[in-house]
Amino acid sequence: MVRSEIPAPDASRPVTLAVDESARGSVALRRRLTDEGAEVFELITNGTFVMDTLETTTERLLARAALAHPPATGTWSVTVGGLGLGFTVRELLADPRITHVDVVELEPAVVAWVREGLVPDTAGVLDDPRVRAHVDDVRRWLPERPDASTDAILLDVDNGPDFLVHMANTEVYEPPFLAVVKRALRPGGVVAVWSATRSTSLRRRLERTFAGCEEVHRVVEREGRDLDYYLYVARRS
Incomplete structure (x- = not known):
């Protein structure tokens, strides 16, 4: 590095x-x-x-969309796939119901930069005692977790299934991995997936896996342009 x-x-x-x-x-x-x-x-x-860091609305909304569904125990244990610049984690930590956050980030440099405070707005988020950062691929890390071990899984590992930076991340949005997500969630648990574009295919896969899916659409202004971003939220019954 x-x-x-x-x-x-x-x-x-x-x-x-x-x-x-x-x-x-x-x-x-x-x-x-x-x-x-x-x-x-x-x-x-x-x-x-x-x-x-100019526009972080939807990264923060990813956390709030999951937290809008109350957990059965009254507290939250959350898994975040993709640290990014740390804004989703920061939003989670602002909620007093959060007791534990596992952050799974593939790039060790990204974890180091956030931990070192190179991004001032999220400096210290990885030092919170509720957070554990894992340098790993969420596609490999999550299948090793126990069944029904987390209340929410937030996935922001790429730009969504139709606008990938790394083609290997296709697996994150496919039925086998979504089945792993469902298995890892506690009853009533929530999965929320960030996407830079509308993805009818992802919504249908989540509907088939979870028997329902909510599409959340936000228009974000970035330097004079209106951009459309989407979240896909499903709940284990």
């Missing part, structure tokens, strides 16, 4: 703060300035924009 010296922000171009290379390619953390002079941090994978 390469850390760059941090020069003064330049509004004309992004500055790379850190970059890491793995068998999956490159992952980088960049910083830029808006026209108003505000700092924005960006996560870039293989040269493709993944997310930033």
Whole structure:
């Protein structure tokens, strides 16, 4: 993992703060300035924009969409597939009902950057005693969990089934893995999946697996453009 010296922000171009290379390619953390002079941090994978700190509405909504369904015990144990820049985890930790959060992130550099506080808005989220971070592939980690071991599973490992950064992540949205998700959930447990595009196929797969699925649509304004994002939420009966 390469850390760059941090020069003064330049509004004309992004500055790379850190970059890491793995068998999956490159992952980088960049910083830029808006026209108003505000700092924005960006996560870039293989040269493709993944997310930033300018607009985090739907990352936070992913947590709230699950927490809207009360757990049977009154408290929450949650599994998050995909740390990103940490905003979903931060939103979870704001809820006093949260007792435990397992965060499963494939890229060790991403975990290190958030843990080191390179993203100021989420500095400290991985230091919360309720959080355990796992550097692993959620496709391999979750099948090893006990049955009925978590109240909610939040999946934001890629851009959704129809706009993938890593083609191997197709498996996350397929029926065999969704069956694993269902098995790991406690009765009444919730799965919420983030998608950059509407996915009728994902909704139908969740409906078949869980006997129901809610599609949550949000229009987000990003630098003068309206973008459509989707969450797919299902509950184990």
